[in-house]
Every structure is written in structure tokens, then in C-alpha cells.
Amino acid sequence: DQQVKQNSPSLSVQEGRISILNCDYTNSMFDYFLWYKKYPAEGPTFLISISSIKDKNEDGRFTVFLNKSAKHLSLHIVPSQPGDSAVYFCAASGGTSYGKLTFGQGTILTVHP
Amino acid sequence: GAVVSQHPSWVICKSGTSVKIECRSLDFQATTMFWYRQFPKQSLMLMATSNEGSKATYEQGVEKDKFLINHASLTLSTLTVTSAHPEDSSFYICSARELGNQETQYFGPGTRLLVL
Numbered sequence: 001d002q003q004v005k006q007n008s009p010s011l012s013v014q015e016g017r018i019s020i021l022n023c024d025y026t027n028s029m030f031d032y033f034l035w036y037k038k039y040p041a042e043g044p045t046f047l048i049s050i051s052s053i054k055d056k057n058e059d060g061r062f063t064v065f066l067n068k069s070a071k072h073l074s075l076h077i078v079p080s081q082p083g084d085s086a087v088y089f090c091a092a093s094g095g096t097s098y099g100k101l102t103f104g105q106g107t108i109l110t111v112h113p
Numbered sequence: 114g115a116v117v118s119q120h121p122s123w124v125i126c127k128s129g130t131s132v133k134i135e136c137r138s139l140d141f142q143a144t145t146m147f148w149y150r151q152f153p154k155q156s157l158m159l160m161a162t163s164n165e166g167s168k169a170t171y172e173q174g175v176e177k178d179k180f181l182i183n184h185a186s187l188t189l190s191t192l193t194v195t196s197a198h199p200e201d202s203s204f205y206i207c208s209a210r211e212l213g214n215q216e217t218q219y220f221g222p223g224t225r226l227l228v229l
Binding site: 043044045049093103105 | 220221
């Protein structure tokens with residue numbers, strides 16, 4: 001039962017353009033969402049998070065949007081840089097899984113110079 | 114801030130031996146730490162939740178006698194893979210949740226285990 005889904009295994013973007021990474025969830029009890037960036041053979045690095053009481057959170061080049069009615073969130077990276085190339089995981093917590101994170105499968109982002 | 118370390122980063126061992134992995138929160142106190150494993154090209158799968166001073170809580174399907182977890186202090190949790198077998202070869206990652214911040218987990222760099 002995949003409660004958090006990232007349906008795009010990969011995304012390729014030109015440097016300077018916007019990268020949009022998407023994530024869907026099925027558990028309506030989730031109330032906190034996070035995005036992590038991960039390089040091979042390294043642990044995930046926290047990027048940005050959003051609580052369900054908000055619909056947008058911005059931090060520098062990173063913005064996360066949450067659409068609760070659609071159970072959908074997205075991460076926007078503007079402008080994209082080659083150093084952003086990595087695997088991006090969305091994660092969710094809340095309800096009976098409070099404190100635990102449920103991860104999506106990840107999306108490989110490649111930013112071309 | 115919020116740095117988590119893991120040791121060792123790489124370990125190769127013979128089948129049947131036990132391996133201990135340490136997870137430390139370097140600049141904050143963590144009452145709760147989490148242990149994950151990741152298989153190639155797959156997502157992170159939570160193995161267990163480690164609570165300081167109490168027994169760990171294991172996820173369904175994870176053998177508690179095989180994966181021993183000890184959380185002796187607010188900055189250290191250890192995972193011991195007992196009688197390791199080749200199918201235990203994986204990437205093990207810990208995370209820690211800072212006191213007062215119940216939502217965000219900060220991850221260690223991971224430990225690659227190869228059992229021959």
C-alpha cells in the first residue's frame with residue numbers, strides 16, 4: 001500500500017528553468033509534508049516542509065505547494081542549477097503514523113547546463 | 114546545525130558475524146531516532162523507531178532479534194545486525210528528530226553493509 005507516490009521516476013530540465021516535482025498521497029490523516037534531496041550513497045538532506053494548515057511555503061529557490069483537496073504537493077525549484085541534480089523524495093507524517101515519515105519512491109532530477 | 118553522523122560508512126563482513134552501526138546527533142539532542150534501509154533504486158523503508166531509555170518499536174516484518182537497537186543517550190543510537198547474511202546487504206540510514214521539533218527528521222550519511 002503505497003501511501004505516498006511520486007509518479008515521475010525522472011525529470012530533465014535545462015539550467016535556469018523551473019523544475020516541478022510532484023507528489024500524491026492517499027492518507028487524509030497526513031498533516032505534515034517534507035521534501036528531501038539525496039545523492040547516491042548518502043543520507044537524505046532536508047530541503048523544505050509544509051504543514052497542512054498552509055498551502056505554500058517558500059525558502060529561497062524552493063517553494064512547496066500543498067493542495068489538500070487533491071492530496072497533492074509539489075516542489076518548485078527556480079532557477080534550476082546543475083547542482084540540483086539528485087534524487088528528490090517527498091515524505092509525509094501524521095495521524096497514526098505521527099512522527100514517522102512515509103516516503104515516496106523518489107524522482108531523479110537532472111539539470112542540464 | 115542538525116548534523117547526524119553514522120559510523121562506519123562502509124562495512125564488509127563474513128556471513129554469520131554481527132555488525133554494529135552507530136548513529137549520533139552531533140549538535141542537538143534527540144529523544145527519537147529512526148533506522149531505515151534502502152535497497153537499490155527503491156525508497157527508504159522504516160525499520161524501527163528508537164526511543165531514548167526505552168525499547169525500540171519495530172515495523173511489521175522487521176525481526177527485532179536480528180536488528181538490535183539500543184538508544185543509550187540523547188545523542189546515540191546503535192543498530193546491530195546479528196548473524197548477518199548476504200540478504201542483509203543494504204544501505205542503512207538513521208535519522209534523528211530534535212527535541213522540541215516533532216516533525217522534521219535529519220538524516221545521517223548512511224552505512225553501506227556488504228555481507229559476503
